[in-house]
Amino acid sequence: MLKRFIYASLMVSITGSLFAQTKTDDYIETYKEAAISTMNQHGIPASIVLGIAIHESASGTSRIARYLNNHFGLKGKSGPKKIKSAYKGYENVEDCYSDFIAHLKTRFTGLFTKYTPADYRGWARGIQRGGYAHSRTWASQVTAIIKKYHLYELDSNANNPAAFSVLTPVKYEEEKEKEETGPMVYLVRKGDTLLEIAKRFGTTVRELKLRNGLRSSLLQIGQRLHL
Structure with missing residues (x-):
């Protein structure tokens, strides 16, 4: 037993x-x-x-x-x-x-x-x-x-x-592109997160996802985001 x-x-x-x-x-x-x-x-x-x-x-x-x-x-x-x-x-x-x-x-x-x-x-x-x-x-x-x-x-x-080095704040004004009749566009840089971008431009992660058809918060360097 x-x-x-x-x-x-x-x-x-x-x-x-x-x-x-x-x-x-x-x-x-x-x-x-x-x-x-x-x-x-x-x-x-x-x-x-x-x-x-x-x-x-x-x-x-x-x-x-x-x-x-x-x-x-x-x-x-x-x-x-x-x-x-x-x-x-x-x-x-x-x-x-x-x-x-x-x-x-x-x-x-x-x-x-x-x-x-x-x-x-x-x-x-x-x-x-x-x-x-x-x-x-x-x-x-x-x-x-x-x-x-x-x-x-x-x-x-x-x-x-x-x-890789410390991620210092960038002047995002230099990274924004604005077409004459189109929406404002932001180019993702190394170190960016969707949460930071949302806060920087006075919007929300949810809104950015909806505008850009994103399913996740993962970004790629050089990715274009409509603001």
Whole structure:
């Protein structure tokens, strides 16, 4: 009887571990392109983006991930709310990814000049020191995820790691094009997010998406946005 109990317990443990591995693998497959795109636009390692998302959202299965589309544990009152929570709610996961980047660029500007997309350990430590999480082991937990799932291999997809630098404000007046009879057009530059552009021009992310037929908040350098 004891042997059967031990065997059954072992099988449950193994099955649970395999399920956790599978859901994380599925999460990586779903969002790795978004993480790589984010890296190439903003200079943040794709491994860091995915590592933090996996850690904070339990690979997309946490309550705030399922009900609020919040995969980074960001707190606030903006966005749709399906449950009572101190965490932000988003219309979709892409908006959460975009807001995460805006959050880093606002609170952790110094990291963009101090670390390259190849230094995921430095990024993890820097984000922890900046107060992103209260746990003293947060950075080591994130880097452990990166190592376990070989997320650092995604960082080799950076267009040019050495070219990334601090994202300073640009004079957007020079980037706007206005046709004589047409709508105002904005050309997306490296470091732009849909949320920042919306705030800059006094509109909303939702309105920009509607005007430009966008399904997500991910942008490409050189993309034209009708304002």
